[in-house]
Each structure stands twice: as structure tokens, then as C-alpha cells.
Amino acid sequence: MPLSLFRCRYALLAGLALASITTVTSAKPPPALTTFMQDGGWCWYQDPRAIISNGKLLVGGVSGQTGDVKVSVYDLTAEKDLGTVVLHPNFQVDDHDVPAFYARPDGSVLAVYAKHSNERIHYYRISAPDDYLQWGEEQQFVHDFTGRRGVTYMNLYHLDRPGLLYNFFRDGPTFNPSFITSPDHGKTWGNRTHFISDEVDGTHRPYARYLQRDANTVGITFTDAHPRNYGNSLYYADFRDDAFYRVDGSKIKDLADGPLTTSEAERIFQGSGILTDATVDKSAPLSAWTSSAASDAAGNPHIGYTLYLDDDDHRYRLASWDGTQWHDREIAMGGKCLYPRESSYTGLVTVDPADPRRITISTDVHPTTGKYSGGTHEIYTAQVELDDDITTIKWQALTTDSPDRNIRPIVATGDGYRAVLWLSGPWRTYLDYESDVVGFIEKL
Template sequence: MYNSGWCWFQDPRAIVHNGKLLVGGVAGNGRGDAAVGVYDLERDALLGRTTLHDQFDHDDHNSPVFYARPDGSVLSVYARHSTENIHYYRISNSDDYLSWGDEKTKTYDDSVTYMNLFALNDGKLYNFYRGVDWNPTMVVSSDHGKTWGEETHFIQNEVEGRHRPYARYTSNGTDTIGISFTDAHPRDYGTSIYYAEFRDGNFYQVDGTFIKNLAKDGPLKPSEAEKIFTGGGGGFRSVELSAQNSAWTSAVEIDSQGHPHIAYSLYLSNDDQRYRIASWNGEKWIDREVAHAGSRLYEREASYTGLITLDPADPQRVVISTDVDPTNGEALGGKHQIFTAQVTSADETASIDWQRLSFDDHRHNIRPMVVNDGEHKLVLWSRGQYNTYTDYYLDTVGLDLKAAIH
């Protein structure tokens, strides 16, 4: 998909539905349209790219996300980067997903960004986003996205001042939402990594220990969740630095045994960041470093890495983007490349055999994601020039991960 970028705090940015791959993105230049590209996997053919919303600020935080509705249609939801209090949504009305119904809106009291859609077996569709007080917030639809209820404050900041916990979400596909989140932005605070599960209106620790009821007791606070990694805890140093030893959540998935796996980055310096994975084995968390992440993407966002992600159907299948050798940290020549490996809970950086997937030495290859519907296992990423989150020239590319692995 040409001219499209995405951030990593909204999902799913791509889905496979009825044999077709749908990919969302926002153009990083020109009119900045929010768009969807469609690829027919059965025919091995690109069907096209269509605009969902013209002039959508060329900001990669605004990328559309998708939900496959029971009637075969697809819902797309998208929002600007906290510049207005609206989320937009449209429902497809064609089998090739290139034609969409009228755009509708849901209005909130606070500005919003970062849409995340998850359906559970209670018949409800959940949208998790940043909203109330710049905090993670939730809104629910009981008709598969045609209408939406009232917003609910979901996670509450505890760092003194106005801060924004960053959250990544996943689901076991039936009754549980897994949440990996931070205290704040890593530039502003030496952030830790936390985990909790949300089920039947309650928050729980991973072992099932009850924490609180959302409706009765209010939003979850970091101090009430499980702390997976302890960050430096220090404050703001500079717009060109992150706080010391600050972590940032990148991906979270739940495996077939119901065990969560959290992938995140750790800031050591502008030129030295690390990728880590924390895995629950049924008895305890196993947290370890798995790769060198290399340098920041640009100077104003010191904790922006190429990112680490996990296969949602097999979280031990890991994909990363780095501009250094993942094992020893030696420079690769200045551009980020895509690597994959099978990573067990016993592995650490020195023991992992990384396989390189991209070989473009002239353009960045960043922000990978894995789409796995059981039949297809695809890895997608952004390739091109990345200057800032509002100035980029990126295309979405990908490959069949099953075929690529050796």
C-alpha cells in the first residue's frame, strides 16, 4: 500500500477477512488522507486503495483500525491525534472492501486518539482509546459498531501532573482483555511496565487475583496492577532525551494456554535501546532482554524505536526492526531492517538466532506487525523515509512469514 504510515498504539491496523487483507494507514505528506488498501490473498492480486477520510492531518497516530462484523461487512474506526473530541467510523458496503457507507461520528467530552477494537463473547465490541484526562478510556457498542454508548475512564494516571499512560491491548478472543501499560510518556518520566486483565467488568492480576470492579471502584491505577519492569522513575531531562531507564510497551499477546507475553523497549541512551519480552509461564513472569534495538528514529522522540512485535497466534514468533545487529549491537549501515526469530522463555539476547527479512539498505524498514488468521501468517511493515510522525514518505510492504522462515 503506497503512501501510508501507522503508529503502534492502535489496533488492529490490518485484518484478513474473507480471503482479503485490509490495511489501514495515513498518508504522511500531501493531503494526509486516512485510507484502506485491499489485497486479495486467494488471487494474489492488489485490489486497490480507497480514501476513508480526506485531509486527515498526515499524522501516523490517526491510522484506521478494523473489525470484521458478523454479517461479513467491516467496520473501520479512526480519530485524529487528540486535536478533537470525535471518533469517526464507516462500515463497508462491498465485497472488495473498497466501497464504504457514509461516515458517522461519536462525540466525547475530551479529546481522543488511538482507537483499539476488540470483540468478546458477551456480544459487545469494545473500543479502548486515549480520552478522559489524557488517560486510557473505554466505550462499548452492542450492535457491532453501528452505535456507541457512554465513555468510561479505564486507567488513571498516578504520576504527579498531567501525564498519559500508554497502553497496548490484546484479547483471548472470548472473555478477557489483556492490558500492558506505562505510567506516562518515557520522555517525561522513567516509566515502568504494568499488566492487568479485564474480564466481566473487573480487573484481575494474571493469576486470577481480583483487583477491583470498574463500575464500582473506578479506573485502574498503575499501583494496583502487576509491575512487570521497574523503570528509573526519574523526570524530564530534555526534549531530545528520554528519562533514564524508561520503558515503552510495544506489543502484548495471549497464547493458546492463556499466558500473556509483553514486548517492550528500554531506553538506555539515544543510540542504545533494547528490546525485552516478559512472559507469564503459569507460575511467574520471566522478563529478559532479547535484542539490541539500536538508535532512536529521530531526535525529538528519543524512545521511538523500529519496534518489536509478536505473532498473535504464536507469541514466541517475534519480529523486530533495528539498525544494529540484534545480537551484538554492531551498526548495520544506518537503516533499520526487519528480523524474525523464535524466542522461548529460556532465551536471551546471546542465544537467539535472528533471521533477516528485509534487505533494503537505502530506506528504513520499521514498525512491523504480524497478521495471523490461522490460514495466513503475514508480516507487514513501513518502508521508506521517516522524518517525524507528521512528515514521512512510507509504503506498507510485507511478505508471507510462513514461507520466509527457514
């Protein structure tokens, strides 16, 4: 089927019920916004990019002007900005280098960061337990592989059994999700392991997002490849006790038998499966891309992801497991891509880790109808139940009439607080941005 027919067919089917829906709810006024970090940016394949620990909000970012890797600290009780620390000056102007955080048992915080596939080095520092503006000397874990590609995308998750901290990242030699582990909460690292393997002809890179289902289980949702190269499907699996499982608990295989492949995992959404010419800017039609994932109080995973129809037409979808089956539905219009070369870059959709029914999105069109009114990317939020779809969801605007883009929202929760954060300001490419981290705090 021609690519244009793929796009038109999906757009027609998805849009039939939208003609009479034209409003966004204004039940309450937008919240007052706070700037938590000036001159900061982030990508969305590293987590946690912000955490709450001991009543403090820690926010990571990379300067778009100097390339400094930074952490800003905000006192939630005093409602006061405590300051910003540069973890590594002049690191690299690239929002892929944002640190991931882990709250250690002694009250200190670990920050891990790496360059955008340029080096085989993981950099890390550990804060003082009682002062997040004081950090120990920078340490390095250097891989022994060779080749031009390095590591990127740090993600930190602890599993009580076997008592290890995992850093899930994209490896250099394989271009695939891999991990290293630490037995001492981030002081020392080792055990590089190939975790997920692609099955697309050529060299390709599955994009993975992670969530903590329970103290012993990490959920993984991932794609076949980059959406510029392939019409991605979306997959899911659990990892615990050095083995992979389906969401219902049935075992797939042991990690000792090799990395998980897409054909072994559970497919949630089926993309077009079209392999494209990587020299063109457009993405493959009907190509999914992971955005955010979290588990609810029962441990059920909820996955927010994007779907590419065309450069000017992206859709936000939510896949939720209810303990028996997946509910996968379209929930909002994502609007236009952020710039043509990265035609699947959107404002993104994020799932609240404290309540995955609460969804926050960034879009430059009406979230329900897709109508473009000449504005820029704004932030919206809504409560999305299992039986909701795009025709029933009532979006509340958190920003309006903004002079610059508001993109890439995230939510951090803990200590009875919720921090809703996003990037606001001029943002042109992942190498060229002047955004700040803004948002608001709520008590849970």
C-alpha cells in the same frame, strides 16, 4: 544516582556476555516483498491496523503527503492487489490517525479513526459484507466534554460477555486510557468510561497496548507515563466482567470502584521512576514503553516492549507468562532513536498473534551485539523460547542493505495465512514521512 550511572550500569550488566557473538543466521533467503499500500504510515498504539477477513487482507494507513485515511485490500487466494479506498480525504498528515479494524459477524468490516488529540470525535465507516472496496457513509461519535485535548489511539476488541464491542482510546480530559462501547458491532456508541489512571505528579499519559486472551477477557499492558517525562515501569492486568484481575486470575477490583491505577496492577518491569524535565529531548533513564502484545494458544500473554538507555541505545525485551510466572528478558538491541525529539521512538518489536514465540524487530544495529555498521533500520525475525535471552537467540535478516528505513512491523493472521508487514521508505517524523506498507504472506 546520576542519570549517566543508571545507563552505564544497565549497559554493562546486559552486555557482559555479548563479546563473542557476532553473527546473524542466514539459514534461508529473505522473502520476496510485496507493496500492500503506497504512501501509507502508522503509529503503534492503534490495533488492529491490519486484519484478514474472508480471504482478504485489509491494511490501514495515513498518507504522508495528503493526510488521507486509507484502506488497501489484497486477495490472499488470488495473490492480487484489489485496490485502495480513501475513507476520509485530507484528514490530517499524522501517522497517529491510522484506522483500527473489526471484522463484524455479517462479514463486513468496521474502521474507526480519529485525529491526534485535536478533536473529540471518533470517525467510523462500515464496509459491504462482500466487497471491502465499498464502504458506507462516514459516521461520527462526538463526545460532550470540553477542553483543548481530544481523543486518539483507537483499539477495537469484542467481549462476548457482556456482548459489547469496546473502543479503547486515550481520552482528552483525563489524558488516560478510556473506552466507549457498542452493543451492535460498531453501528452506535456510548458509555464513555475512564479505564486506567496514572499516579505520577502532574498531568501524564499511560501508554497501553491490548490483547485478546479469550472471548471474555482483554489483557492490558501499560506504562506510568510518556518515557520523555518519566522512567516508566511496565504493568499488566486483565479486564473481564467489568472487573480487573491479575494474570493468575486473582481479582484486583471492580471497574465500578474506579479506574485501575499502576499501584494496583501487576508490575512486570521496574523502571527508574525518575521524573524528567519535559523541555529536554532525552527520555528518562531505564524507561519502558509498550510495543506489542499477544496471547498464545493457552491464552498466556506475551509482551514485547522497548527500554530506553540513551538516544543511541535502546533494548528490546519480551515478557512471557507461562501459566505460573513471568519470564522477562532482553532479546535484542534496538539501536538508535528515530529522531532526537522523540528519543524513545525505535523501529519497534512485535509479537506474532498466531505464535508469540515468533518475534519480529526493526533495528539499525546488529540485533545481538549492538554493533552499528553504518546502515539503516532493517527487519529481523527469530523464534524466542521461554529460556532464551539475547545470547541464545538466532536472528534472521528479512531485509538487508536497504536504502531507506524499515520500521514498525506488525503481523496479521487469519484464514490460514500470516501477513508480516512494515513501513519502508523515508520516515523523518510522525508528521513527515514517505513510507509504503510492504511485507510478505505465508500460509500457516
